Amino acid sequence: MTTTAEPTTTTGLTPALADLEAEAIEIIREVVAEFDRPALLFSGGKDSAVLLHLARKAVWPAPLPITLLHVDTGHNLPEVLSFRDQVVADGNLRIEVARVEEWIADGRLTERPDGTRNPLQTVPLLDTIAAQRFDALLGGARRDEDRARAKERIFSVRDAFGGWDPRRQRPELWNVYNGRHAPGEHTRVFPISNWTELDVWAYIEAEDVPLPDIYYAHERDVFLRDGMLLTPGPWGGPRDGEALERRTVRYRTVGDGSCTGAVESDAADVAAVIAEITVSRLTERGATRADDRLSEAAMEDRKREGYF
Amino acid sequence: MTVLTERPAPAPDDDTPAAVGQLRLVVAGSVDDGKSTLVGRLLHDTKSILADQYDALEHVSRSRGADGFDLALLTDGLRAEREQGITIDVAYRYFATPRRSFVLADTPGHVQYTRNTVTGASTADAAVVLVDVRNGVSVQTRRHAAVMALLRVPHVVFAVNKMDAVDWDEARFAEVEADVRRVAERVGLEHTEVLPVSALTGEGVAAPAPGRADRPTLLSLLEQLPARRSLVAEDLRFAVQLVIRPRTEAHPDYRGLAGRVGSGTVSVGDEVVAQPSGLRSTVVAVDGPRGPQQSATAGQSVTLRLADELDVARGEVLSRPDSPAPAVRSLDGVVCWLGDAPTRPRQRVLIKAGTRVTRGMLGDLEQHWDVDEQRWQDGDAPLELNDIGRLSVQLAEPVAVDPYVEHRHTGAFLVIDPDTGVTLGAGMAGGRLGQHS
Numbered sequence: 001m002t003t004t005a006e007p008t009t010t011t012g013l014t015p016a017l018a019d020l021e022a023e024a025i026e027i028i029r030e031v032v033a034e035f036d037r038p039a040l041l042f043s044g045g046k047d048s049a050v051l052l053h054l055a056r057k058a059v060w061p062a063p064l065p066i067t068l069l070h071v072d073t074g075h076n077l078p079e080v081l082s083f084r085d086q087v088v089a090d091g092n093l094r095i096e097v098a099r100v101e102e103w104i105a106d107g108r109l110t111e112r113p114d115g116t117r118n119p120l121q122t123v124p125l126l127d128t129i130a131a132q133r134f135d136a137l138l139g140g141a142r143r144d145e146d147r148a149r150a151k152e153r154i155f156s157v158r159d160a161f162g163g164w165d166p167r168r169q170r171p172e173l174w175n176v177y178n179g180r181h182a183p184g185e186h187t188r189v190f191p192i193s194n195w196t197e198l199d200v201w202a203y204i205e206a207e208d209v210p211l212p213d214i215y216y217a218h219e220r221d222v223f224l225r226d227g228m229l230l231t232p233g234p235w236g237g238p239r240d241g242e243a244l245e246r247r248t249v250r251y252r253t254v255g256d257g258s259c260t261g262a263v264e265s266d267a268a269d270v271a272a273v274i275a276e277i278t279v280s281r282l283t284e285r286g287a288t289r290a291d292d293r294l295s296e297a298a299m300e301d302r303k304r305e306g307y308f
Numbered sequence: 309m310t311v312l313t314e315r316p317a318p319a320p321d322d323d324t325p326a327a328v329g330q331l332r333l334v335v336a337g338s339v340d341d342g343k344s345t346l347v348g349r350l351l352h353d354t355k356s357i358l359a360d361q362y363d364a365l366e367h368v369s370r371s372r373g374a375d376g377f378d379l380a381l382l383t384d385g386l387r388a389e390r391e392q393g394i395t396i397d398v399a400y401r402y403f404a405t406p407r408r409s410f411v412l413a414d415t416p417g418h419v420q421y422t423r424n425t426v427t428g429a430s431t432a433d434a435a436v437v438l439v440d441v442r443n444g445v446s447v448q449t450r451r452h453a454a455v456m457a458l459l460r461v462p463h464v465v466f467a468v469n470k471m472d473a474v475d476w477d478e479a480r481f482a483e484v485e486a487d488v489r490r491v492a493e494r495v496g497l498e499h500t501e502v503l504p505v506s507a508l509t510g511e512g513v514a515a516p517a518p519g520r521a522d523r524p525t526l527l528s529l530l531e532q533l534p535a536r537r538s539l540v541a542e543d544l545r546f547a548v549q550l551v552i553r554p555r556t557e558a559h560p561d562y563r564g565l566a567g568r569v570g571s572g573t574v575s576v577g578d579e580v581v582a583q584p585s586g587l588r589s590t591v592v593a594v595d596g597p598r599g600p601q602q603s604a605t606a607g608q609s610v611t612l613r614l615a616d617e618l619d620v621a622r623g624e625v626l627s628r629p630d631s632p633a634p635a636v637r638s639l640d641g642v643v644c645w646l647g648d649a650p651t652r653p654r655q656r657v658l659i660k661a662g663t664r665v666t667r668g669m670l671g672d673l674e675q676h677w678d679v680d681e682q683r684w685q686d687g688d689a690p691l692e693l694n695d696i697g698r699l700s701v702q703l704a705e706p707v708a709v710d711p712y713v714e715h716r717h718t719g720a721f722l723v724i725d726p727d728t729g730v731t732l733g734a735g736m737a738g739g740r741l742g743q744h745s
């Protein structure tokens with residue numbers, strides 16, 4: 001993170017972060033201008049909270065002309081869902097929730113033996129895009145998260161299967177974005193592609209972006225599995241031999257409860273979180289996401305199948 | 309294969325951190341020039357590789373029979389790239405020093421992927437082009453230099469790599485430097501630096517090169533290069549993205565033109581002209597991300613309110629009346645062809661310039677850029693994938709377009725396939741490559 005003493009009109013942001021903000025707003029405005037039915041992927045996680053914050057700035061003082069979309073695995077922490085609902089209510093926003101459980105109940109999806117529902121999100125996502133005729137989906141994915149994501153475009157055109165074909169990506173030139181697509185295709189757009197985890201937190205601090213409490217240190221019952229601290233829930237509690245312990249933890253990412261771990265932390269506010277990440281020797285996905293440990297190309301495989 | 313052991317990053321300088329903003333960097337070179345090693349070295353020496361990435365890398369490297377770890381596996385993102393030992397697509401990487409943060413576009417060097425070099429260069433404030441000191445200037449070096457010149461990347465640093473393999477032979481470096489400077493001059497690069505480095509040992513990258521303790525390293529040079537802030541001094545260009553008209557109870561009459569300032573400055577009270585319509589008005593408010601501002605400068609996303617309710621929509625460009633963006637019905641320019649199929653005579657296309665999309669028709673091809681000879685050749689043969697040519701485009705309606713040499717933002721255009729939406733070409737209006745045009 002670059003620090004600076006330069007006075008700017010954009011109080012509180014470094015020049016680097018002000019540039020990233022301006023770029024994100026420009027990208028969101030391109031989507032609002034060029035697409036008929038845009039949606040914004042909103043999980044209640046920090047990246048989507050920042051994205052929503054930016055989207056509202058991009059069209060201020062007009063109401064947000066974008067529907068929120070959440071693929072609910074049924075394995076979310078309750079704090080995150082209540083945060084999601086609060087944001088929607090406070091902002092007078094529209095949200096479409098695709099519940100993985102409905103797809104399992106009517107047989108369109110089958111529960112995996114390991115109980116993880118992260119890979120099951122893709123089908124409800126694509127079905128909802130088709131049913132709602134969304135032509136652009138804004139997402140909070142960042143290129144620094146994963147090496148497959150490092151190769152993602154800001155405007156990423158997907159076929160009807162949502163698949164990502166890295167060999168057929170469009171060249172992305174200057175800031176002239178090309179989201180044109182054939183009927184049946186849609187475009188995924190990632191306005192905070194160039195942000196790092198630290199940039200996101202610096203922005204949350206400067207702009208006072210509200211987040212679910214689980215991002216900050218709190219006491220919680222957790223058990224250790226595959227080197228990760230999981231919390232009991234509908235995805236299953238501790239198995240035999242896994243001891244439940246009360247620890248002071250926080251989450252660096254939010255996702256399916258069966259594969260998203262907490263980290264031990266005393267960071268109770270934004271400043272403490274930033275201090276913690278600055279000296280952390282682990283990436284956020286490496287520290288907390290079992291789904292990315294499945295293979296060395298786990299994210300690439302899921303993206304090819306239509307995942308974000 | 310590059311094997312590194314972890315070593316401490318250089319200590320932060322004591323200097324006051326400069327207010328330099330982020331630097332967008334493109335790194336070009338082939339695998340053989342040591343590009344992966346250099347990118348790995350920059351990430352490593354700025355402590356941008358974290359423990360779990362080391363662990364994953366070590367695990368994979370070992371499963372392939374290597375001791376330690378192979379940095380190329382870190383920078384190659386896709387399965388096919390790791391399996392075939394090649395780089396297919398542009399990857400973006402992030403690192404920071406105490407002075408500055410960097411976005412690095414890591415572009416493949418294979419000839420068939422030149423379009424990726426164009427992609428990376430189009431948004432770059434600076435380029436690093438790798439040259440192997442043992443081989444000197446190659447066809448690839450010439451191509452990269454030409455692309456950087458054509459896209460007008462403001463600063464180009466040639467990193468003469470593998471200096472350790474020639475025992476830091478100053479005479480050999482001087483020879484390569486002279487060749488590089490000739491290429492740079494021929495293609496018309498303005499601000500170039502040539503530095504000796506060893507990505508393998510790190511000397512010349514973050515640590516001083518042997519016998520050159522008083523000279524800048526690659527990293528210290530990059531830390532000091534000016535970023536896009538130089539655009540502030542240019543003429544105002546503001547492409548309208550969106551007209552914001554809430555018509556809500558709280559804002560019944562609000563009407564603002566949303567966009568990002570491409571160059572120059574716009575202030576409350578300024579007279580502006582919208583092109584191509586030619587309508588004039590005065591700026592009465594500049595609404596920024598945190599409320600009203602007195603002015604906005606290049607790079608800022610704002611919403612402008614004007615004194616008169618003009619019929620100005622997306623696709624118009626606001627400028628000052630004494631330096632308006634020209635409105636044109638045809639474009640003469642240089643195009644890097646990125647389509648799989650070659651150009652066709654009188655091919656119907658869409659042209660996207662700034663925020664305006666209009667129908668267009670390709671005119672006759674006038675010249676090709678000859679990479680080997682480094683000069684323009686007359687001829688009307690179709691442009692194939694990765695070719696660079698000069699041609700004209702007829703437009704269905706007037707569009708505000710500047711000469712690319714004067715305004716990088718409003719002089720660039722895309723050539724788009726009207727049926728598939730695929731980007732076929734990267735165009736630069738009135739573009740001139742080197743002195744040999």
